[in-house]
Amino acid sequence: MKINVKNININYIQYGEGRDILLLHGWGQNIEMMKILGDRFSDKFRITILDLPGFGSSDEPKEPWTITDYSNMLELFIQLVKIKKPIIIGHSFGGRLAIRYSANHPIEKLVLFGSPCIRESDTLPLYVRVLKAIKKLPFMNEIGEYMKQYIGSRDYKAASPIMRQTLVNVVNEDLSNYAKKIEEPTLLIWGQNDTEAPLEKAKELEKIMIDAALIVLPGTHYAYIENLERVVTILKQFF
Numbered sequence: 024m025k026i027n028v029k030n031i032n033i034n035y036i037q038y039g040e041g042r043d044i045l046l047l048h049g050w051g052q053n054i055e056m057m058k059i060l061g062d063r064f065s066d067k068f069r070i071t072i073l074d075l076p077g078f079g080s081s082d083e084p085k086e087p088w089t090i091t092d093y094s095n096m097l098e099l100f101i102q103l104v105k106i107k108k109p110i111i112i113g114h115s116f117g118g119r120l121a122i123r124y125s126a127n128h129p130i131e132k133l134v135l136f137g138s139p140c141i142r143e144s145d146t147l148p149l150y151v152r153v154l155k156a157i158k159k160l161p162f163m164n165e166i167g168e169y170m171k172q173y174i175g176s177r178d179y180k181a182a183s184p185i186m187r188q189t190l191v192n193v194v195n196e197d198l199s200n201y202a203k204k205i206e207e208p209t210l211l212i213w214g215q216n217d218t219e220a221p222l223e224k225a226k227e228l229e230k231i232m233i234d235a236a237l238i239v240l241p242g243t244h245y246a247y248i249e250n251l252e253r254v255v256t257i258l259k260q261f262f
Contacts, residue, residue: 025080028099034080035073035104039065042131042262043109045101046072047117050190053079057114060247063255068262071106075117077186087188090196094123101128110262113138114247115220119198126201133209134258136247139220140198140228202232209235210261212254214246 025032036054044064046057054072061070074081076088076096084092097120101109110132113121118138125133182190209232213225222239229237238257242249 026100026103028096028103031076031082031084031096033073033076033082033096033100035071035100037069037071037104039068039070041068043106044068044070045106045109045111046070047097047111047113047120048072048075048078049115049117050193051078052114057112057117059251060112060254064258064262068110071104071109073100075120077189083183083185084189085185087185087192089189089192090119090123090198093120093193094127097124098128110134112136112258115139115244116193119193122198122202122205125207126204130207132207132261133205134261135209135211135228137213137217137220137225137244138211138228139224140202141224199231202228206233208261210257211235211237212247212257213237213239214242214244214249215239216242217244217246219244 024036025034027033034054036058044061046061048054048056053074057072061072064070075093077083108129108131111121111125111130112134113119114136115138118135119140121133121135122138122140124130211225211229213220213222215222225237225239229235240246240250240253247254
């Protein structure tokens with residue numbers, strides 16, 4: 024399905040019935056990377072997943088965006104598709120967006136997978152580091168060719184100037200002050216060997232949030248996929 028938000032066509036899916044769960048994918052990804060998780064909860068929840076602007080089948084922004092621009096878009100999207108006080112689950116860039124949005128809007132609960140919040144000083148852009156790490160992921164052979172196509176689906180060098188500048192804007196913003204405002208229960212699920220969003224950053228994030236708990240799992244930046252069954256069990260208890 025598609026809906027027009029701020030003159031941008033947004034591709035999304037919505038299925039199931041019950042309380043709302045909204046899933047937000049990482050940079051360079053799309054709906055499919057979160058659907059494997061959403062499918063496990065559609066028997067008791069209404070699941071909404073969108074291709075964020077610039078990814079999947081959604082339009083690119085017409086000018087470079089900041090994380091606040093994405094948050095403003097998300098606010099309108101949530102109103103238009105009639106989502107009420109959702110549980111938000113975000114991975115990486117999607118988690119950053121979830122932090123920015125949740126600081127100023129009502130949610131039920133928040134789940135963050137490998138979501139860097141405090142600004143990194145690494146000289147390589149986050150997206151470049153993610154792409155370099157993908158080839159080394161031990162679980163890639165297990166999830167098969169179907170899922171590989173959704174990880175790093177848009178190479179940095181091939182990205183448009185708008186999306187390159189958007190990436191710079193997003194990576195360079197420190198979201199600590201927004202994270203400190205979130206009062207709802209928050210679960211941080213991190214890979215022990217995540218080099219894109221190091222575990223130390225997760226520990227710092229846990230300390231500054233009002234009601235957050237950190238769970239460390241074996242794996243990398245994609246620990247939620249590497250440990251899918253375990254993550255589903257954890258989330259069912261959290262919800």
